[in-house]
Amino acid sequence: MTATTTTTTADATTSAAPEAVPVKRSAAMIASIADPGVPTTSAPFGHALAALGERDQRVVGLTADLSKYTDMHVFAAAHPERYFEMGMAEQLMVGAAAGMAAVGLVPFATTYSVFATRRAYDFLCLDAAEPRLNVNIVAALPGLTTGYGPSHQATEDVAILRGMPDLTIFDPADALDVEAIVPAAAALEGPTYTRLLRGQVPRILDRYDYTFEVGKAKVVRPGDDAVIVSSGLMTMRALLAADTLSADHSVELSVVHCATLKPFDEATVVAQLDTDRTAFTAENHTVVGGLFETVAGALVRRGIAKQVNPIGLPDEFLDAGALPTLHDKYGLSTQSVVDRVLGALR
Amino acid sequence: MTTVEEHRTTVERERHARVADAAYEIRMGVLEQGEAQGEGYVGQALGIADVLAAVYCDKLKYRADDPEWEGRDRFLLSIGHYALASYAALAAAGVIPREELQTYAADGSRLPMSGMKTYTPGMEISGGSLGHGLGQAVGMALGLRVQGRDDQLVYNLLSDGELNEGSTWEAAMSASHWQLGNLIALVDLNGLQADGRTDDVLRLEPQEERWASFGWDVQRVDGNDLEAVLAALDHVTETAAAQGVPKVILCDTRLANGVPVLEAKDKLHFLRVAAEEWPIAKEQLTAGHREAQS
């Protein structure tokens, strides 16, 4: 099997095969994360929010000059009277969302992950989380999902937010997860943060016996040789890697998907790791302060000595460039996962 | 014998022609980078080309062969996405080789799509997150002054979208509090941001009154009228440090200025242009420049 990412199609740019065109086009802001052969759904968040808005008049949408880039424009078109363009003022947007929640509305507010976390942290913490308000931050470009460079690569968004009490953190794997998270977030009383996948979003979990549940990790795929605890788009990559490992290498990889990173389903994850299988975590995030350390903490707390191999981003500012190049370089591509698993089993 | 008056107008005419040539060169550099990627923030970059030409090729104190020279003026690009305009200006100023523009936004290039200090000689700050420039400019202007170096000027180019951010106004207030006469803000009022027209996203006017009430010396010019831009810059540099008042030049610019095929497009925040349109764009730019010269 060849590296899957070199032919990734992008919705804002087309990247040709590298051998044909030496200068790869930059991912610009928005690049597709769909591997070849994986079907996609267009703007699942926008459509799910518009549908929720039909059923629940309290639902409102806010954005900070990024409605088109966060799929919020779908909600805006469906419910213009409940859509608020707040301008490129992320702190204001989060504060105002808290204000709306305080008077009985259910706000969903969008921007990019970097700005929601690095810029607006204080406002999310004190205005929304401490009063336990129903403020739902839906943040595009989590982790490494743009080639635009460190200003837009939210490699540490979970690390920033995990320490915030009462915040629920979702890391959807695909369009189905995104669609399920929208009503679930509205139904939760407190604040939520969702690592949004936007645009043409891959759809893969419908191939498995899986349903999203708040706060639950799920064994999406069983496997006797190795086990990978993953979240976000790395669950998609892990599932595709598992197919390759099974077909080409007779290795059966189990995939445990954590769509909710906080509160974390320690019981399920620890039970899966406390076996003699070779273990991995896989996250679209720096290895500092995210899924790997969450898992490590859960094991240590129970006195379980188990080696876990972290697949994730290095603790550094990442390059700018074309996203497929970067996913190969930093080990998030499907082929990289295959290689890591084979390397550890060898 | 030429009179003093005639000599002065000749000098002015030559200066104007030199800056106009630089603006043409910058616009061509922008188109070359746009063509290399097939897309990009081309409209903004063409719109701000005249301002950059005036700053880089008439005003800014720097050494092309030594971009880190201590005695230089600072030019801070707040708006990382305008990087291709800065790269073209840096090429026109001789800081980076002109051919390098071909690598814009390619893997491994020193010219990433979003401008960053760590990648490119002559870039003073790492942009991409908007609303960071003016605060750093305050620090540089103040820092130079306490070291007795306020003959060195600090320029910050902002976009109108950046006027949405509270941080910009925190810095604006601070600049007048600290009486930073060596600080010059250039604001590109192109009327556009990511979700649409600034008027629809977040109303910004009245701009002159807002900056003036924050204690700034305010001028508003047509940012695509070189004469007006140069005159405004002359005013700020002549009255710079001594006066103790920060200066802002509000520049009304037209997106894709100088290239009619691109001006006609409507989704101008991020332009996607068909391969066959780039040569047309370049021809139009050259034709327009020739006409203006004659």
Ligand SMILES: Cc1ncc(C[n+]2csc(CCOP(=O)(O)OP(=O)(O)O)c2C)c(N)n1
């Ligand atoms: C803090 C921050 N929020 C959001 C963005 C995403 N963003 C990039 S450009 C842009 C529009 C900003 O307005 P302006 O610079 O005037 O846009 P332009 O004139 O280039 O269309 C936005 C919202 C960003 N880069 N930084």
Ligand SMILES: [Mg+2]
């Ligand atoms: Mg603008």
